[in-house]
Amino acid sequence: MQSSELPLLYVKDISKSFNSFQAVKKVSFELYPGEILGLLGPNGAGKTTIIHMLLGLTSPTSGEIRIFDLNPEKAKDREKILNRMNFSSTYVAMPYSLTLRESLMVFARLYGVKNSRAKIDYLIDQFELKEAADRPVRTLSSGQMTRLNLAKAFINDPEILLLDEPTASLDPDIADRTRRSLIEAKLSKKMAILYTSHNMQEMEQISDRLLFLQNGEIIARGSPGELVAKFRGESLEDVFLKVAREARK
Amino acid sequence: MKAHRISAMFLRHIYLYRHSLTRLIEIVYWPLLDLLVWGFVSLYIARLSDEGASAPKFLAIFLGALILWDILFRSQQGISVSFLEEVWARNFLNLFVSPLTINEYLISLMLVSLFKVVVAFLISALLAWVLYSFNLFIIGLYIIPFMVNLIMMGWTIGILTTGFILRFGQQAEVLAWGIAFLFQPVSAVFYPVSVLPGFLQTLAQFIPAAYVFEGMRSIIFNQIFPVDHLIKAFSLNLIYLTLVLFFFFRMFKKVREKGLLAKIGE
Structure with a gap:
């Protein structure tokens, strides 16, 4: 799928700092048509900041974002992008x-x-x-x-849907x-969906690919099966707990 | 700039009023109370001065001033309180992840403000006529440039307030309710600029509303329409509105850079 089609969303080395705090560090990924990409990571890993940058709610400190081959930092492009994109979060009323x-x-x-x-x-x-x-x-x-x-x-x-914990409640x-x-x-x-959730079973069931974020960095990427195998876990939840606890040490 | 997006935001506020009895009552409540109190005060002052002979002029000065001040106040509230409605509803993020641009949003707030001003003005004018047989339109068509200037000044204060709320969050909310009254003493609403102490007279020269209220009194007392007053008011309004728009867009940019746009209302 990825090789034959151009990505709808292309992110290259984006970073975001708030004063001295670096929330996102050199994150790169693509999102293809008809794909569900899961963003996985503990609280504060940078998932929401990434989504906000994709929505143009805040600008990356460095790096490049292209959506539908347009630049969301340009006002004219932003308008075109947001017409073809949408967002849902449990935490927005x-x-x-x-x-x-x-x-x-x-x-x-x-x-x-x-x-x-x-x-x-x-x-x-x-x-x-x-x-x-x-x-x-x-x-x-x-x-x-x-x-x-x-x-x-x-x-x-x-054509692109960004979902921040859409099934939380x-x-x-x-x-x-x-x-x-x-x-x-x-x-x-062929809707492309970027998805965050803390429900690992759900992530395993729905995602084609996963990005595992920790402290603003992507520490692993792959299909749910690949991640489980890579971290020698029994399930995605098991992997999540292992990685998150390791990082806290 | 797309009309359908501006109309969407306008519709959002019409829906809000359709469902909110308290908001609807509020349109009538304050003008009615103000008109009752100030109407009777003017009648009483007229009686004290010369057996009521100048009652129509006192009524014209006080009620005219009251109704015109309400235009400024409502146009300011139409911007800042309509913005706050979005903050209270925690709906701000949904709006700014849609294709709605900040320019379109601002224009929609101005339209909402204009709508509220026109409705409140017509109600006030009607009440003044019913309660005191006072016809505001004795000022004639001059009322239109007066209203335009007061609306411009109200928008300027409203946009300024909104910029502060954007940047500093709900702790700046208090400005939406009180900031217009900060300008009232030097706007010479109920008295001429000449009664102010020297330094406040100087300050009043920089307040567009002061020229409008002086102009209104000039028409009532001397039947003279002071064109120079209107030109000064309009010029000041243009300068202030331009500056405040610059400030607002700068605040919006700053808030976006700091990632605070998603946090408004939290």
Whole structure:
């Protein structure tokens, strides 16, 4: 897959410092169409900073990012990139006084979605939010809120989707269905997904490739199977615990 | 610049008002209370001065000033409080990972502000007419350049406040509620600049609103429209608005560099 297609996202030696603290150190990777790439690492490893740099929320101190072969540091390119990309995080809220449907309508307009009503109905159905559709966002359960965030992330049919712990507050059934939706989007629409999660079983199940981050650096990369073999663990969780504890020593 | 993105942000605030009875009431509540208090005060002062003969002028000065000051205040709030709505909702990040640009966002805030000003102005003017038979439009079409200048000054203060909130977070939130009143004493809203002590008179020369309120009194007392006042107010507003936009974009750039954009509202 990687060899025959050009990457949608290309990151070369990016670093990010906040004063004297170096949050990300010379990180390089690519993301290809129809691929799910997992970012793995303990808290403070630099996962969120990397995602924020890809979204243009902050600039790398050094290094290069190309998305759709465009430069997100240029305002004109950034606009084009963000039209074809989306993001969802459990830790980001939506306008709490608006109804779920209204919130999606606002984002549908922001992304210039055609036939927005039909698209919103489809997403409400897909993420099983029918019962909550006309309720104010502040009355939603955390699971419904997470699903609303995911519905928002799908509103523009993104070619690249960045997901920061998207299933963190979902019950196992809904989390499983969400993972299936993501795999389905990857297969049918060749959506490229960058994924972070602390659920190792989930990472093992969903990711084609993994990047293991520790203290801002990539310390290992490969498929879940390759990482398990490399670190002589029994499972990805086992690998995670080994590596994280080793680094803390 | 895309109209659909600006309209999306405008729609977001219309939805907000549609669901919030307290926000809707607030549009009427303060103008009504102010009009009641200041209306009766003006009637009382008129009665004390010369048996009520100059009551219409007192009413015009106080109520006109009150309604025009409300334009400045609301245009400022329309920017800074609408921005705060996003901070309170922790929705800021979702907006800035969409293709929405900071220019489009700022224009949407200005439109929201304009909408709130027009609604509040019409309500205030109607209340003044119903309660005191006071017709604000005695100032004539001059009211339009007066309003434009007050809105510009309100936007300037609103954008300045928003820049501080962007950079320093919610600890700067207090500015959104009180900063406009800092300019009130030197804006000569209810009294002429000439009653101010010397150094404040000098300061008032740099406040666009002071020229507007002096102009309003000139029309009421002398039926003279002071064009030079308007030119000065407009020139100062242009300078301040340009400077404050420069400051705002610089703050936005700084906040982005420091990675604080994702932390606003936390």
